[in-house]
Amino acid sequence: MTSAKPRLAYIGLGLMGGPMARRLLSLEYPMRVFDVDAGRMAGLVKAGAVQTFSPIACAKGADVILINLPSQSAIEAVVFGEDGLLGSLSTESVVVDFSTVSPDFCRRIAERATDKTGSQWIDAPVSGGPSAAADGTLTIMMGGTQQAVKALRSLFTDIARQVTHVGKTGTGSVAKMIAQLIVGSNYAVLAEAVRLAEASGMNAALLPECVKFGHADGVLMQQLYPRIAAHDFTPRAYARQLLKDLEMVQEEARVAGTATPMSGQATQLFRLLIAAGHGDMDGTGIYRLYEGVENHHENRGGAQ
Known part of the structure; x- marks a missing residue:
């Protein structure tokens, strides 16, 4: 050089x-x-x-x-x-x-x-x-x-x-696929945790403090969870990009001949989010699906 x-x-x-x-x-x-x-x-x-x-x-x-x-x-x-x-x-x-x-x-x-x-x-x-x-x-x-x-x-x-x-x-990309398996699955899990906390009457924003230094703690709990709890869906990365990554994870798993059921479920959830028109939202927007499920149940209950 x-x-x-x-x-x-x-x-x-x-x-x-x-x-x-x-x-x-x-x-x-x-x-x-x-x-x-x-x-x-x-x-x-x-x-x-x-x-x-x-x-x-x-x-x-x-x-x-x-x-x-x-x-x-x-x-x-x-x-x-x-x-x-x-x-x-x-x-x-x-x-x-x-x-x-x-x-x-x-x-x-x-x-x-x-x-x-x-x-x-x-x-x-x-x-x-x-x-x-x-x-x-x-x-x-x-x-x-x-x-x-x-x-x-x-x-x-x-x-x-x-x-x-x-x-x-190529091995750097393998490592990133595995990282995205973990991240993508955690987006769905943390959104689920926020919604359950809210629905159970807890101040959802307190959970990172509640679990600090425990087994549920970690970078995603301390940095990602608070944005979901605040309903902050401003894109740091686009949900459509995370779906793209998760779909590549599924393909890599297929080629490798190994099962990835947890990230497979997260992939399906992100497909639903993008199909609902939220592709340019942050991945934290996966929370919106849980709102939709609850509204669906409420509507069904009201009709009975």
Whole structure:
């Protein structure tokens, strides 16, 4: 690499990508940016980024290309589509994909890119939400060669407090799938707990204090549960994205030949939430389904 800090291209500036890019700019990484929404680039340009108008232009001359996109189809288009970044990759390039994708997709797209250009591919899905992205305290689980991961260690530690090299390309995505199994199931369980507390006459907001340091305590109890109890459904991440992740969990379990009944139930609940038109709500909005069930029972009871 040609400078003290690698020249970055950042593609995908949404709920997670935007704060991560801003964090890196604040640490004086040279950066070119691209997003299909030009408005997302404007604030980053003010912070020192160079705006570009296509993935290939964004990746041109970059040492490291960072991708943070909402779907596998979006990644496919950005890498291999018209004006895709593939045209700017070389044997010196490293692509880091922060997106949450299926392990199989990750392995396939990495192999295609590497075979065509000789570039290296690291899958590095993240956890922690937009606030952790902004203050550099994300959790990153990554797959890739030891050499590629080691070369970018300082970049990863600039945006995360926990960085784990899981193994070869694709294994970071396996770890993220398992993490999403736990998170997605807990969204449903915590919403159920809030509604039961409310229906039983308890001040639901007190539960995190009640269980503090007990077996029911944890990060999700202390950070996620209070938002559900406050009926705060402002998106830190979209419910439709969580459903996408849970469906990938089910597919990974099918391929691996193992049962995942708990996350399977959570997947069904999130399908109902999205079908009800709440896809752009936060995952905390799963609480709305419990309201709906109660209203349904009340209506049935009134008709008898």
